């Protein structure tokens with residue numbers, strides 16, 4: 157079986173085609189879903205930071221806890237070799253993730269640290285949100301820049 161799978165991987169590599177996306181369907185759902193939980197909660201904190209949404213300490217804390225919870229997921233393990241956008245369709249993950257797992261992990265840890273800071277600070281009032289959002293947003297950008305295929 158292992159030999160058979162290797163042969164398939166080699167064949168996929170050789171054709172360079174977008175083959176076998178279905179093999180990683182669950183990983184794609186899990187990692188993209190994690191990103192959407194992050195994005196939605198960033199939206200809550202961002203809305204309050206900009207004053208588009210009334211500040212509510214409980215809601216801000218709920219969002220921060222959600223971010224922190226997602227940051228505890230071992231994100232890197234959702235990116236098995238061969239599941240990047242050069243190999244399969246339906247993902248914007250760059251092949252640099254697998255060639256530089258340590259760097260990718262570092263970026264994820266930076267997000268975790270910013271999420272921890274969010275938990276500590278977002279309950280302190282509306283004015284605490286700006287700096288927290290700045291720190292969090294910087295970690296999205298830093299990772300996407302190196303490990304995500306740019307979006308047109």
Ligand code: HEC
Nearest residue numbers: 188191195198247248249263264267292295296299303304
């Ligand atoms: C350690 C790296 C890393 C960090 C940190 C990170 N992302 Fe991502 N993000 C990715 C990768 C890789 C993808 C592509 C996943 C895929 O398509 O398989 C992605 C995709 C996304 C997507 C698109 C999901 C989809 O359905 O295609 C959104 C939205 C997103 N990220 C939001 C964020 C936000 C907001 C933050 C910061 C608060 C963030 N990300 C932090 C690596 C990261």
